[in-house]
Amino acid sequence: MMEVYLATGTFVAGALLTWFGMVFRGKYRYKALLKEAEKETDVMKKNNMLEVKEKYLHMKSDLEKQASARNAKIQSSEAKLKQRELIFNQRQEELQRKTTEAESVKESLNNQLALIEKKKQDLEKLHQQEIVYLETLSGFSAEEARERLTESLKDEAKTNAAAYINEIMEEAKMTANKEAKKIVVKSIQRVATETAIENSVTVFHIDSDEIKGRIIGREGRNIRTLEAATGIEIIVDDTPEAIILSGFDPVRREVARLALHQLVQDGRIHPARIEEIVGKVRKQVEDEIVETGKRTVIDMGVHGLHPELIRMIGKMKYRSSYGQNLLQHARETANLCAVMASELGLNPKKARRAGLLHDIGKVPDDEPELPHAILGMKLCEKFKEKPDICNAVGAHHDEAEMQTLLAPIVQVCDAISGARPGARREIVEAYIKRLNDLEQLAMNYPGVVKTYAIQAGRELRVIVGADKIDDRDTEHLSMEIAKKIQDEMTYPGQVKITVIRETRSVSFAK
Numbered sequence: 490m491m492e493v494y495l496a497t498g499t500f501v502a503g504a505l506l507t508w509f510g511m512v513f514r515g516k517y518r519y520k521a522l523l524k525e526a527e528k529e530t531d532v533m534k535k536n537n538m539l540e541v542k543e544k545y546l547h548m549k550s551d552l553e554k555q556a557s558a559r560n561a562k563i564q565s566s567e568a569k570l571k572q573r574e575l576i577f578n579q580r581q582e583e584l585q586r587k588t589t590e591a592e593s594v595k596e597s598l599n600n601q602l603a604l605i606e607k608k609k610q611d612l613e614k615l616h617q618q619e620i621v622y623l624e625t626l627s628g629f630s631a632e633e634a635r636e637r638l639t640e641s642l643k644d645e646a647k648t649n650a651a652a653y654i655n656e657i658m659e660e661a662k663m664t665a666n667k668e669a670k671k672i673v674v675k676s677i678q679r680v681a682t683e684t685a686i687e688n689s690v691t692v693f694h695i696d697s698d699e700i701k702g703r704i705i706g707r708e709g710r711n712i713r714t715l716e717a718a719t720g721i722e723i724i725v726d727d728t729p730e731a732i733i734l735s736g737f738d739p740v741r742r743e744v745a746r747l748a749l750h751q752l753v754q755d756g757r758i759h760p761a762r763i764e765e766i767v768g769k770v771r772k773q774v775e776d777e778i779v780e781t782g783k784r785t786v787i788d789m790g791v792h793g794l795h796p797e798l799i800r801m802i803g804k805m806k807y808r809s810s811y812g813q814n815l816l817q818h819a820r821e822t823a824n825l826c827a828v829m830a831s832e833l834g835l836n837p838k839k840a841r842r843a844g845l846l847h848d849i850g851k852v853p854d855d856e857p858e859l860p861h862a863i864l865g866m867k868l869c870e871k872f873k874e875k876p877d878i879c880n881a882v883g884a885h886h887d888e889a890e891m892q893t894l895l896a897p898i899v900q901v902c903d904a905i906s907g908a909r910p911g912a913r914r915e916i917v918e919a920y921i922k923r924l925n926d927l928e929q930l931a932m933n934y935p936g937v938v939k940t941y942a943i944q945a946g947r948e949l950r951v952i953v954g955a956d957k958i959d960d961r962d963t964e965h966l967s968m969e970i971a972k973k974i975q976d977e978m979t980y981p982g983q984v985k986i987t988v989i990r991e992t993r994s995v996s997f998a999k
Contacts, residue, residue: 651964691734691742693749701725701732703758704749714760718767719745739807740778744770778803785816789823791842795872802845804852815852818906819845825902826895835894843881843899846874850882862886926978931970931986936962948985949974955992963988 624630695701705712705725712723720741724733734745747770752758755766782803786794794802805816826844827837850865859867866883874882876892883889884896885903927949928940936957941950951970953963967988974984 648961651961655964655968691746693732693734693746695730695732695753698730700753704732704752706758706760710760711758711763714763715745715748715767718764719748721745739809740774740804743807744774747773778806781806781816785820786845789820789841789845790838791823791845798846798849798868798872798874801849801852801868805848808852813907815848819848821906822847822899822902825905826898829898829902830895833894833898835898839875839878840895840898843878843895844902846878847882847885847899847903860886860888862888923978927974927984930973930977934966934970936966946984948987951986951988953988953990955990958990960990963990 624634703711704715704723706714712725715721716723721744722735723745724735726733732749734742734749744767748763748767751766751770752763755762779800780803782799782801785802786792786799802816802819805819806814808815823841823844826840830837830840846865846869848861848865849868850859850861850863853864853868862883862885866879866889869879869882877895880889880892881895881899884891885900887900891897891900924942924946927942927946931937931940931949931951934951936953937951938954939952941952942948943950949970951966953966958966967986970988971984971986974986
C-alpha cells in the first residue's frame with residue numbers, strides 16, 4: 490500500500506514540474522512575440538508615413554500645375570482683352586473720322602442741292618420763255634399742241650398696245666402651257682393603243698346560201714325563235730354568204746352570233762335546240778364577261794375591286810361610245826392617268842384605278858335617268874370605293890365638284906383618249922351643225938365678208954372688207970371672236986381664228 494502511495498506522489502510531483510516548465514516557457518515566448526509585433530508596428534508606421542508623404546508631394550505637384558495652367562489662361566484672356574480693347578479704340582477713332590467726313594460730305598451735298606435748285610429755277614424760266622416763243626412761231630397754244638400730240642400718241646399707243654398684247658398673250662400661252670403640254674405629250678407618247686370601232690350590226694358569215702333556209706325554218710319559225718330568245722333582229726337577204734345581226738346591245742349580238750355559230754356547226758336547227766343553245770351561250774358570255782373583267786384588273790394592276798365592279802368592267806368589252814370600244818377606252822384612260830400622275834408626283838395606282846372606273850356608269854344592269862358620270866360615282870360609293878376615286882369618277886364631265894387632284898387628271902386623260910385621231914366618230918349632223926354655228930358666229934361681226942371653218946373645225950378663217958376695217962382693228966376682231974367662241978361654244982381642243990384683210994385694186998384696159 491505504501492508503494493502505491495509513493496508511486497502516486499512521484500507521478501504528481503513530475504506532472505507539477507512539467508506544468509511549471511510549460512508556464513515559464515509560454516511567458517518567455519509571449520514576451521518575444523510582443524517585441525516582434527512592436528517592431529513590425531514601427532515598420533508599418535514608417536511605411537505609412539512615407540506613403541502619406543509621397544501622396545502629399547504628388548498632390549502638391551498637381552495643384553501647382555493646375556495653378557500654373559490657370560494663371561496661363563488668365564494671362565491669355567488678359568492679352569485678348571487688351572487686344573480687343575485696342576481694336577475697339579481703333580474702330581471708335583475710325584467711326585469718329587467717318588462721321589466727320591460724312592458731315593462734311595452732307596454739307597457739300599446741301600450746297601450742291603442749293604445750286605441745282607437755283608439752276609432748276611433758271612431752267613424753268615428759260616422753258617417758259619421757249620414755250621412762249623414756240624407758241625408765237627406755231628400759232629398754237631401749249632394746250633392745243635398738247636391735245637394734238639395726245640391724239641397722235643393715242644393712235645400710236647393703241648397700235649403698239651394691240652401688238653404688245655398679242656405678243657404677251659402668245660408668250661404667256663407658250664410659257665404657261667409649256668410644262669402642261671410636255672406632260673400631256675409624254676403621256677400620249679408613252680401609251681400606245683389599238684383602234685377598235687364597233688357598229689350596231691354584226692355580220693355572220695356562212696359557207697353557203699343553203700344554210701339561210703335552214704336558219705329561217707319552216708314558215709320562219711326558227712328565225713322567230715332565235716329572235717325571241719336573243720332579242721336581236723336577224724336579217725336574211727340577198728347578201729351572199731352573210732347574215733346580218735342587228736341590235737343596239739353588243740352583248741345580245743354576241744350571244745346571237747355565237748348561238749348561230751354553234752347551231753350551224755351542229756346542224757340541228759329547230760326551236761327547242763335554239764333555246765337550249767342560246768341559254769348555254771348566254772351563260773358562256775356571262776362567264777367570259779367576268780373572266781375579261783378579272784383579266785383586265787390583273788393586267789392593269791388594280792386590286793381589291795368588288796366582284797360586281799369587275800363584272801361591269803368585263804361588260805365594257807361589248808359596249809362602244811361614238812364608235813370607240815369602251816373597255817379599250819377605259820384601259821387607255823387608266824394608263825394615261827397613271828403616266829400623268831407619275832409626271833406630277835401623285836399616286837399612279839390611285840390614278841389608274843380612277844381612270845379604269847371612270848365610265849363604269851355606262852354599263853349598269855339597269856339604266857336610270859342619270860348622267861353616266863353621276864351613276865358611276867354612285868356605283869363606286871355603293872361598292873365601297875374611296876372618296877377620292879368616287880369624286881374623280883363623278884367629276885370627269887364637270888357634273889360634280891372636283892375635290893381632289895385625281896379628278897382633273899381623269900378628266901384630261903378621258904379627253905385625250907376620246908379626242909385623239911381615229912378614236913371616235915361624231916354624228917354627221919352634229920358635226921355639220923357645229924361648223925355652221927362656228928361660221929355664223931363670226932359673220933355677226935360688222936365688216937366680216939366671208940367665213941370658212943377648215944381643218945374639221947380646228948381653224949376659222951375670217952375675211953373682212955378692206956374698206957370697212959383697218960389693219961389695227963383686225964387684231965381686236967380676232968381676239969373678240971376667240972373670246973366669244975370660248976364663252977358660247979363647246980368644242981374639243983382649240984380653235985385658231987385667222988382674220989384676213991386684203992386690199993385689191995382693179996383696173997380695166999380698153
